Amino acid sequence: MAEQKIDLRNLKAGGFIKERGKDLFTVRLRVPGGRLSVDRLAKIAEVAQKYGKGYVHLSVRQSIELINVNFADFDAVVAELGEEQQKVASCGARVRVPTACGGCEYNPNGLIDTQKSALEVDEKLFGTATGHHKFKVCFAGCPFDCPKSSINDVGFQGAVWPSLDADACIGCGLCAKSCTEGALAMADGKPVFDAQKCIYCGDCIKVCPTGAWSAAKKGYTVRIGGKWGRRPLVGTLYATFLPEERAVDFIAAVLAWYQEKAEGAGRVRLGDIIIREGCQSLLDHLRRDFAGFVVAETVPPQVIVNQIPLPGQA
Amino acid sequence: MQTIDLRGVTCPTNFVMAKLELEDIEAGTTVEFLLDDGEPVKNVPRSLKDEGHKLLGLKEQDGYYTLLLEKGAD
Structure with a gap:
């Protein structure tokens, strides 16, 4: 067997994606929820500059992808990203980054x-x-x-799930006006709730001036x-x-x-x-x-x- | 009572204008805003509440809305 130049354990979850062209890979980074610190972002930029093409790609699922990385540099890329706890993402038949x-x-x-x-x-x-x-x-x-x-x-x-404290309601009608689903209508100066139409968006709670509407669950x-x-x-x-x-x-x-x-x-x-x-x-x-x-x-x-x-x- | 007419002004310009107008008004003062139907009447009251002002009421006339508000403390 040939001498191993790279640590194959790094490839276990995927995240290294074959590109067109010899030896070149995209390295997809793990950014759950699409939020990352500016320090991490700076480290990614540094690594991309050193090992990549000079640009990155933002995947449609909130990852940053390093482009044109030579497979011989995998270990160095993983190690340098690790300095800011940045990990590589997954691909293939696995649970992906949420x-x-x-x-x-x-x-x-x-x-x-x-x-x-x-x-x-x-x-x-x-x-x-x-x-x-x-x-x-x-x-x-x-x-x-x-x-x-x-x-x-x-x-x-x-x-x-919205719940009304009728005593705290001043009958202003803002909740009914805010409800785009037609689940609230004013009758005799008070909101009437049609639970069948509610999609649980909470707009009534957000606009209520007195806190008469609150989240029951x-x-x-x-x-x-x-x-x-x-x-x-x-x-x-x-x-x-x-x-x-x-x-x-x-x-x-x-x-x-x-x-x-x-x-x-x-x-x-x-x-x-x-x-x-x-x-x-x-x-x-x-x-x-x-x-x-x-x-x-x-x-x-x-x-x-x-x-x-x-x-x-x- | 001061009336601030925000009709014909779209989001978020209407909210920012409301904020600027409120800067020159004393806390506890009641003012009214005129708002278009649709996005403005849905968004502006909620945003002003979020900024700490007290919403007092809303009424519709001739296709637009009058929002009554008491300026909150800074």
């Missing part, structure tokens, strides 16, 4: 700490081999859903089975108000079901396995440990007819 919006610390729309959740998932589940295909997770802070929870294998969306709305790519699927609803501290366990439970049910299926994403097995099987599996949060029923991932040829065409 994406997240800015969360709730500075963004006025954010209902939940998505950055914290992304870091927890990254710490506990990063790089876990699925045995089948890639597995993507994202955290959106509110129903605006900038991270696009429905096109992830498991997508989380921050949610609050908070957590994640969870959608499962989405993906993009050649044959997109829109993920569907599996849980509501899942407590943030249970997100990691929830993902692990979905992953266990996927690993078992996709056995022998080859390179198939979770959504397609749900279509094959039926969503009831996954609902039943999740209900064992998350009974209070799993919805009574759901529908399979939704196929979008956006691929050529158009229906009816040859």
Whole structure:
């Protein structure tokens, strides 16, 4: 066997992606939730300058990718990035680095700490081999859903359930005006709540001048089975108000079901396995440990007819 | 009472204008803002509340909104 010039352990989780051209690789960096300190960013810039092409690429899932890195420099790149605790990301049939919006610390729309959740998932589940295909997770802070929870294998969306203290309400009507879903209307000078229409965005709570509206409960709305790519699927609803501290366990439970049910299926994403097995099987599996949060029923991932040829065409 | 007309001004310019106007007003004073329907009436009251002002009421007339507000302490 030839003498090993590089440490192959660095390649275990992937993240080194073959480029066109001899010896050259893209090195995808691990940036859970897309947040990184300016010091880390400076270190990345330094390494990119020294070993790369002179530019970086921002991946569509919030990673920074170093371009045109010679494979002989892998060990040096890993070591120098390590000086600022910057790690290399994953690729292939593994749990990918979770994406997240800015969360709730500075963004006025954010209902939940998505950055914290992304870091927890990254710490506990990063790089876990699925045995089948890639597995993507994202955290959106509110129903605006900038991270696009429905096109992830498991997508989380921050949610609050509003509750009114009628005595504190001054009948100003701001909540009804703010509610874009039509879940609130004014009648006799007081807001009337139609729970069926509420999507848990909390806009009523945010605008209420007196604090008459408050959050009775908070957590994640969870959608499962989405993906993009050649044959997109829109993920569907599996849980509501899942407590943030249970997100990691929830993902692990979905992953266990996927690993078992996709056995022998080859390179198939979770959504397609749900279509094959039926969503009831996954609902039943999740209900064992998350009974209070799993919805009574759901529908399979939704196929979008956006691929050529158009229906009816040859 | 001072009336600040923010009709025809889009987000976030309307909010920044409201902030600038409020700088010259004493805490505890009540003022009213005229706001367009749509994004302005949805966003501006919430942002002003977030800045520590007290929202007192909202009423609609002729397709626009009047927001009554008491300036908060700095």
